[in-house]
Amino acid sequence: MSKQGRLTGDQTFDVAVVGGGPAGLSVARTVASHGFSVALVDENPHLGGQYFKQRTGAVLDQLGPHRPLGRQLIEDVQSAGVSCFTETVVWGIDESRALLTSHARSATAAMRITARAIVVATGAQERTMPVPGWHLPGVMSAGNALHLAAVNGVPPGRQVLIAGTGPFLLQVADEVARAGSQVMGVVEYNRPYTPSFASIKAVENPARIKEFLAYRLEMARRRIPLEQHTAVRSVVASGSRLAATLERLGSAEPRTEVTVDAVIFGWGFQPSIELVRLLGADLRRDSHDGMWIPAIDQNFATTTTGVYAVGEVAGVAGVHAALARGRIAGRAIVRALKSTRADVSDGDDARDRRLLARTERFATFVKNLYPFPTHELRDLPESTLVCRCEGVPASAVRCVDTWATTDPNAVKGETRAGMGPCQGRECAAVIQLILGNDASPPQTPRMPLRPIRTSTVAAMHSDLTEAP
Amino acid sequence: MKRLLSKPRNAAPSSPADDPLPDPLNADCRVLVNGLDVPAVSGRTVAATLHAQGILAWRTNAVDGSPRGPFCGMGICRECIVTVEGMDEQRACLLMVKDGLRIGTES
Numbered sequence: 001m002s003k004q005g006r007l008t009g010d011q012t013f014d015v016a017v018v019g020g021g022p023a024g025l026s027v028a029r030t031v032a033s034h035g036f037s038v039a040l041v042d043e044n045p046h047l048g049g050q051y052f053k054q055r056t057g058a059v060l061d062q063l064g065p066h067r068p069l070g071r072q073l074i075e076d077v078q079s080a081g082v083s084c085f086t087e088t089v090v091w092g093i094d095e096s097r098a099l100l101t102s103h104a105r106s107a108t109a110a111m112r113i114t115a116r117a118i119v120v121a122t123g124a125q126e127r128t129m130p131v132p133g134w135h136l137p138g139v140m141s142a143g144n145a146l147h148l149a150a151v152n153g154v155p156p157g158r159q160v161l162i163a164g165t166g167p168f169l170l171q172v173a174d175e176v177a178r179a180g181s182q183v184m185g186v187v188e189y190n191r192p193y194t195p196s197f198a199s200i201k202a203v204e205n206p207a208r209i210k211e212f213l214a215y216r217l218e219m220a221r222r223r224i225p226l227e228q229h230t231a232v233r234s235v236v237a238s239g240s241r242l243a244a245t246l247e248r249l250g251s252a253e254p255r256t257e258v259t260v261d262a263v264i265f266g267w268g269f270q271p272s273i274e275l276v277r278l279l280g281a282d283l284r285r286d287s288h289d290g291m292w293i294p295a296i297d298q299n300f301a302t303t304t305t306g307v308y309a310v311g312e313v314a315g316v317a318g319v320h321a322a323l324a325r326g327r328i329a330g331r332a333i334v335r336a337l338k339s340t341r342a343d344v345s346d347g348d349d350a351r352d353r354r355l356l357a358r359t360e361r362f363a364t365f366v367k368n369l370y371p372f373p374t375h376e377l378r379d380l381p382e383s384t385l386v387c388r389c390e391g392v393p394a395s396a397v398r399c400v401d402t403w404a405t406t407d408p409n410a411v412k413g414e415t416r417a418g419m420g421p422c423q424g425r426e427c428a429a430v431i432q433l434i435l436g437n438d439a440s441p442p443q444t445p446r447m448p449l450r451p452i453r454t455s456t457v458a459a460m461h462s463d464l465t466e467a468p
Numbered sequence: 469m470k471r472l473l474s475k476p477r478n479a480a481p482s483s484p485a486d487d488p489l490p491d492p493l494n495a496d497c498r499v500l501v502n503g504l505d506v507p508a509v510s511g512r513t514v515a516a517t518l519h520a521q522g523i524l525a526w527r528t529n530a531v532d533g534s535p536r537g538p539f540c541g542m543g544i545c546r547e548c549i550v551t552v553e554g555m556d557e558q559r560a561c562l563l564m565v566k567d568g569l570r571i572g573t574e575s
Contacts, residue, residue, distance in 0.1 A: 043543055045564050050542055056564070057511025058496040087562070104562065105555060125544050137525030137537030144541025144561070152516035153493045153509070180492050388545065391531035420531075421546040426539070451546075451557065 005083040007109040013039040016115035021049020023311025024121030026326025032080035034334045041085045091448035108459040120276040124269040124312035133235030142172045142266025149179035157261030163187035163232040164266040165370045170215040185225040192369040205362045269316045274445035288364045292441040299332035317363035324356040387427040389420020406437035497567035515560035526573035
């Protein structure tokens with residue numbers, strides 16, 4: 001029984017899950033299979049999140065399925081009777097902690113969701129590293145390039161350059177090349193592929209090593225150069241193309257220019273914590289990558305009663321961790337709602353916790369192998385745009401520093417950085433690093449969490465504003 | 469190892485505008501982009517459909533007027549805003565195309 005929820009008025013569920021990616025799907029399936037009513041809300045047109053984003057329509061017909069494990073999970077969720085609300089934006093909460101939502105394509109369709117438990121599965125977004133020219137058309141995130149190539153069947157450009165750090169760059173190179181782009185090079189900031197004592201730890205996850213070798217083999221077959229310890233220093237428009245300047249780090253070699261049609265940057269991922277912050281959950285810093293994450297217990301319950309955080313929100317660790325966290329939290333929620341643990345398997349729980357521990361250890365290993373070069377932000381050229389929306393350069397953010405405040409909200413007020421349509425999602429974490437403020441989390445999220453129409457708010461309150 | 473840095477391979481065939489990359493997929497529908505009828509592939513987003521047409525930028529930044537195109541591809545950066553079926557402020561990366569869809573861009 002598949003249910004596409006209708007967006008209207010007030011609706012009550014046992015559990016509301018925000019985010020239809022691996023973690024959200026996993027928790028929804030677990031809870032719904034025990035007979036509880038579940039609302040699954042996602043702003044995308046289809047379930048799956050970023051990792052399990054599915055091919056549809058003629059793309060599916062012509063290229064075949066993408067990540068069939070995700071397809072299966074989505075089907076399981078639908079047949080478990082979960083009420084799925086796609087193209088639905090969660091933009092706030094009210095005083096009784098109900099979720100305020102609206103339809104992405106409607107001026108008036110709005111809904112208030114009340115639930116006994118709220119699960120925040122809002123995933124992660126890509127980290128950004130400003131560089132002169134990163135706002136130019138044709139410069140894009142690695143995730144965008146992957147979606148274009150793998151999910152839409154569109155090559156990001158005739159010739160492309162991929163830069164940043166992380167194993168994700170190899171996967172993107174592979175998919176982008178398959179879609180028909182010529183990958184001129186993968187430019188890795190760190191030196192992860194030079195064998196070291198630390199890399200021995202990878203043997204704990206043979207599946208990941210196999211993936212890595214497959215990507216490297218494919219890159220070799222396609223003659224895609226891989227440069228380590230190298231950075232893209234700037235991107236400038238060159239006719240209708242882009243010229244990227246490359247520098248080998250700590251070397252006197254002259255800089256090299258490469259002209260391409262798209263420059264793809266990937267700098268790893270950061271948890272999307274806006275909603276869980278809005279729900280009042282205490283935050284802490286992830287001890288492995290310094291990212292701000294909600295403080296959670298062993299069942300992924302936050303410090304706000306009835307609010308859980310699963311998947312990448314609870315610390316970036318990849319799809320297998322997200323799935324396991326979803327199952328573990330799902331069982332905990334079932335126990336909490338039932339006040340009996342009769343039909344929740346402890347054996348499954350123990351197995352998932354072992355799997356999760358192993359996956360999280362591997363995630364830590366990866367984070368250590370591909371560290372984010374925070375120090376680069378201190379050397380950012382003065383005119384480099386930090387806030388893309390409001391056009392705020394690095395010099396303006398640094399200026400605030402000399403005026404004696406590193407308070408993220410004060411900096412936002414002073415410079416407007418983070419005040420534009422993306423609401424600081426692309427720059428707030430970077431600003432914190434530029435200011436060297438690691439004691440407080442980035443700018444406080446404000447309602448609405450996404451730009452919405454005033455007509456939506458009006459529709460939501462129409463019951464209060466009856467005509468006389 | 470040194471191929472990319474020491475021997476830049478800039479010998480591009482020509483600029484993509486003159487010589488667009490052929491679409492690897494066959495179109496099965498059509499959409500209207502600023503009134504212009506263009507082929508489209510169902511299952512693609514509006515952003516991907518424009519990209520496949522060689523359109524990489526379709527709005528300008530409100531502060532400095534610089535041209536912008538999609539950056540994040542997942543609904544965060546809002547650099548890909550379009551008007552669809554008369555509704556403005558829509559994220560092109562989160563909207564699927566369908567036959568006859570009317571897409572309006574700022575620039």
